[in-house]
Amino acid sequence: MTDPRVTLGGVDFAGPAFTASGCAAAGRELAGFFDLTEIGGVVTKSIMLRPRSGRPTPRMVETPSGMLNSIGLQGPGIESFLENDLAWLTDHGVTAVVSIAGETVDEFAQLARILRNEPAVKAIEVNISCPNVESRGQVFACEVMSASSVIHQVRRNISSDVPIFAKLTPDVTSIAEIALACHNAGADGLSVMNTTLGMAIDPDTLRPILGGVTGGLSGPAIRPMAVRCVWQIHQVLPDVPILGMGGIANGEDALQFIAAGASAVSVGTMTFHDPSAPVRVQRELLGLLDERGFTTVADAVGIAHRGGLT
Amino acid sequence: MTDPRVTLGGVDFAGPAFTASGCAAAGRELAGFFDLTEIGGVVTKSIMLRPRSGRPTPRMVETPSGMLNSIGLQGPGIESFLENDLAWLTDHGVTAVVSIAGETVDEFAQLARILRNEPAVKAIEVNISCPNVESRGQVFACEVMSASSVIHQVRRNISSDVPIFAKLTPDVTSIAEIALACHNAGADGLSVMNTTLGMAIDPDTLRPILGGVTGGLSGPAIRPMAVRCVWQIHQVLPDVPILGMGGIANGEDALQFIAAGASAVSVGTMTFHDPSAPVRVQRELLGLLDERGFTTVADAVGIAHRGGLT
């Protein structure tokens, strides 16, 4: 049997599949559907310094093989998160990867400082795919400078034992360039990818459907784009762990990401279809790796760059 | 009944729907399925100066609600195109929008000079979403400078009676910026959008499936992205005609593009599903516009920016 364990940025995880930020809340709601300790970990919904209401409804539109969302980072703020959500994960022995988001570089730094004393935080995902209020509302990950500053500040303010993953947006001219910049700024790994910006218009009212006008497109529809992003980044950073995601619905999909260069995967939108998708994907992936003779997940990482199976 | 005619860059077209470049060859094969003179026109497969073999097979992968292709601009070269394809369109009274592609800025200029004496060319679509061999193989439309140079050269070399449309790629940090640059360089309109780069890996061989490794993702899967691109461009260039495309399957889809700011639409991948999709989409779109009380297509263009139907 393929060993399920993976090591990302020096930290060991029980399995190669994680939840995707924003698609599992803080894990608790999924506990009724599967054993959260079996998967690599729960990547929690991106948390901000202060409570945040998010966007008006409608916050979603179903689209062909995907969906648009404009949640707008609704959340209780870091304090309540630590007290309620992280505490629950700790109490239940669930591995927590905490996703953080800020509107300014300093907010990210503050979040990192608050988290530095939390032993339950196994890794941090830095969601730089959110709007930067200091720079025309462009998302941080759209630009080398702003992406690097955030990563640099988080890295400085958190213990070096805790790996940080920069979560990238595909909506850039060169995602490899942003990935390189984040790695140089201190990111131990990269989470690839966030949603791509999309929009839908109501054919009756002829107005944008989403309360937020535009929203993030996710689900199987965007999978080929996500596999490409992982491929491009692994090409320039073959030794940097990638948490791959975007439309993963089953083990075969996950295997595509691993072969393209991801060291582990997150399952997002498909959790809405099947609440136990993360553990199912993990089991299917391990089964496929086993059938193909891999003893560890790591052996298959990026194999498509090396001629595939021979 | 809504008047089907639309005016794009000063030229009148019989209807608001066109074929999409590369999804209708040079029109002839579709003539058995519907009357090509009923639609706005045939946008021909991007033609280059010289014959071109394209990429090795496999050239396609079906993906959720979409497909990847890596055709690689196979074509007979401009001379054979004029003699056989354009001549056929002229003989059959079909409106031709000729799409051109080059590997260097100069190739685009040469193509424009060759086409300047062809009265059958109603408009030109400049496919700047193809790789620029002079600049690390990046596509022209990825960068303001290279996009502008191509458009500038084509504009200089073609009669001012013939509108030129710059065909943009969504794979950029700011498509509005590229659109602005193209418009400033002389583009009368914008074709939005080309495919987005994607990839698929064979779960058995663990190698990229496409002969071209990566390919262009098209079809309904990417529609929300395309509507968003049209929306963003219309926001900064409300008076510039946009030929909208990306996953249009029916009249409702087309209406989304019109409301977002497109003056007309192209139907691409869905033609593979239904060879008469372009004319069906046009009829459905006109029906929906009529139901909503529009007397011309132009009245509905960009209406989602103005509060929709009231």
Place this chain on the structure above:
Amino acid sequence: MTAQADAEILSVRRDGPYWQMSFAAPGIADGFRPGHFVAIAVDDAHILRRAFSIRSASTKAGGALQIIVSPKGPGTKWLVERRPGDLINVIAPLGKPFRLPTEPVPCVLVGGGYGVAPLFELASQLRARGCPVEIIVGAGDAQRLYGVVEARRVSDAVHVTTDDGSAGEHGRVTDPLRRILAGGHPAVYACGPMGMLQAVSEVSAEFGAVAQCAVEESMACGIGVCMTCVLPVIGDDGVTRMVRSCTEGPVFFGDRVRWSEVGTVPADTLGAPEPRDD
């Protein structure tokens, strides 16, 4: 208690513009209480589940659930084309159900369109506790009225209204509701379109009553992990939050929901964006 299962369809029956479906739900039916809903996966082309109020549950033969479906978009149309023996993947029971009074107080139940679905079982359970029950059934027109006969079977009195007067009283459900409220102090329960729930809550408030309302917000997950299904609700601490209707609802106390601001984020909501100049 909530479970996910491949459920065998037992029956699909058309009833005017609605379809009544039942499916086997071993182990699921037991936990059902009126107000709970079920989330059903539809065809491969659509990845999101569809939510339906559970009309009733039977515990015979391992358990079965009934729902009423109003075909609207592709998912509901696909669903009503299923045939007995087909399997559908269901998650149930979901949500917080109606709370029942501990005393045998009179109750009035208000249902709009297919919104009457959860009220039959609610009425039966209320009557079993000794509560006198009246049901108001409303719809746009006679065609879209649902369950009047069934309502009569499970209640002490039924009032029917249609917007166009094509059946029952010409008017809104709030007309008979107002009369009933004027004559006593019943507990109010409601399920139906948001506009109706708002009106029911307002009329109830006029008479010092609080309605329990089952809302219908667009849902992507149904289990509390996506945050799409929110609406502004005032908490016990007086603070408005954007609250998930799938886990903290679908049943809310009518005086807690800021009905006229549903679809917005009221400025005093916890974490609302600060007003900006741009």
Place this chain on the structure above:
Amino acid sequence: MTAQADAEILSVRRDGPYWQMSFAAPGIADGFRPGHFVAIAVDDAHILRRAFSIRSASTKAGGALQIIVSPKGPGTKWLVERRPGDLINVIAPLGKPFRLPTEPVPCVLVGGGYGVAPLFELASQLRARGCPVEIIVGAGDAQRLYGVVEARRVSDAVHVTTDDGSAGEHGRVTDPLRRILAGGHPAVYACGPMGMLQAVSEVSAEFGAVAQCAVEESMACGIGVCMTCVLPVIGDDGVTRMVRSCTEGPVFFGDRVRWSEVGTVPADTLGAPEPRDD
């Protein structure tokens, strides 16, 4: 002549690992000649059509077509789950069929797996022209052999081969082909996997014969507009081009296809990329 239609399924019958389907095809069946194919739209989740050789056409009752389906991926699996009365959208007839000899020459037809599908009707038409016909039917194993009985009905002799010897001769279709070619100068027709077509072409060439081969390339449109289905084919002018198998094929002369370079762009292909240093 090519038409698109919603066709009613008349029958779906399993035959080992294959399924035989027939559907009404008014106005379409008339134009059929062996080698033609049909492109069928499948479920909503898949936007591309699937291509199938037309096995036979009957002109009774407005016309019907038969195909043989080997369920493989989601589209073919969906297709074999259809039931009589269901509608499928078809485009047919497509492609260039086999060319028939004008003289009553002996013919040998070679089919691999479901590749025999177009050969029955071809055999009948050849025999109607006075051509003696032998058919070679091959497959990996006995299980995957298709149509041996039918082949006997429409030909003068049938040769069966399997790779594992589980039925007929242990070996490849080229073994009996070589014997037949050694004994005369028949016209050769073939349909099956690309490897088999290559071998048939090569063996034919050894004996100075040219095989007509129906190829199977991955197709997105089936009607000539997408350029996905190409393979390197030598033209009358001696120049190799990447040629569409949907419109210029699926039947090609075996000596024109650069079999061992299928899946590549041979360096001397018209418009092939110039060798670069990068």
